[in-house]
Amino acid sequence: MPNRSAEQQKQQQALVERLFQSCGGSYSPETRRKYYISGPQWAAAYEGQALFHAPTREPVAPAEVMRNFAKIGIGYWTTHDTDVIRTEDLMTDRQAETVAGLKKSLAENGLRCSMVTCETFFHAVWSASPAAESPDVRAYAAERLKNVVRIGHELGAEFAVYWPGTLGYMMQGIMDEPQTLQWFAEALNAACEEDLRVSKQNKSPALKHCLEAKPFEPQGELILPTTDAMIGFIHSGLLTHPEMVGVNPEYLHELMWGGAPRAALARAIVAKKLWHFDVNDGYRLKHDVDLPVAVVNPLDWLNVLMLLRAHGYDGPFNFDYKPPRTTSNWGVFNVSFPSAVDRFITFWEMAGEALADPIIGEAMEALKSGGAAAGAASAQDIFESTKELLTLHELIAHRLVQVLIGSHKGRKFFGAS
Ligand code: 3MF
Ligand code: MG
Ligand code: MG
16 A cells, blocks of 8 residues: 555656646746745745644755755745754753754755744743743743844844744733833843844844734734834834844735735835845735745735835845645645745746836836926816826736736737737
């Protein structure tokens, strides 16, 4: 029996491989490495488990993830502390050994660690949040954040990300929110202080600390549910080093509360806080399904990348998605990551085309020039002067869909002229 299924699996892989190759449109590892794309350890090693889901895949060790990322052409690797070090081994000699091993694997595979993040949501110690009433929990949270900063320096990371996870509640009336925010700020302040200490000692640049929000999950109510809330928190006066702290919006997290990710990103851009970006896809007002980038909302993704290109975003694109649990261990590295990366690159290049499109360009310019109602004082005259121009909004939307489906390059359906 095992032999028979091994044979079947080989045949099925051959079929998937043949069909994937027939899809075409893939980029070489060298081309993929030109983009600031990072692959999370937790995404690659995700076993498919969830509240209603048993695992469908085997665990994958960091060295194996790195080997596969290198082969695919994903140049950067990101991790939570507990993705690679058991909670009980953190801040012990075992941690030092593990970190040394990770450094070696990164070097062997020609990868760099761009970001480290602290897991403050999974372990039982965080059940009442990392800013819990108990001073012991809070002191431990501060130590964990400081430890992540040190690991980040050790691995040469540029960013530290904090998704507070359980910073919220399931039931009403159990929490003093302003006090909890103050406590949460204390842990971040400790992380920034530690960063300044280590970077001074090592004569190396400080990390960029980025806050990530999610509107719900794992708690019913979160105290900092959106990227806007995080930006407000950065400027609340509770942080001792607000200049060291920015945001890491996640595409689906903004969609989950019903917002427009593009508008959330725009607000972070004008606040000069858009430093890191988690990319994935999913559905509005639903769960954090973490689908691969652009499989649900391709038009929106084109639009999001136009925004980022137009405003010179040069931070990482962190592929914080979950390979679907119907994808096998083999499929994770042979289909899931390569296809997600290639779609991203295609959308990035398409965004460049859309920004350079002469039709869109002329339409935008015409709209901005307005209707020469010079000196007009009446609302009606001003409206009349641009009335016909405003039809360009719909024309631009049509043109963007043409870029998405390739009509702008002559792709035609049913004998269109
Ligand atoms: C949860 C997330 C997290 C964060 C991660 C980085 C497990 O929905 O998106 O991924 O991105 O903790 O800090
Ligand atoms: Mg998520
Ligand atoms: Mg994320």
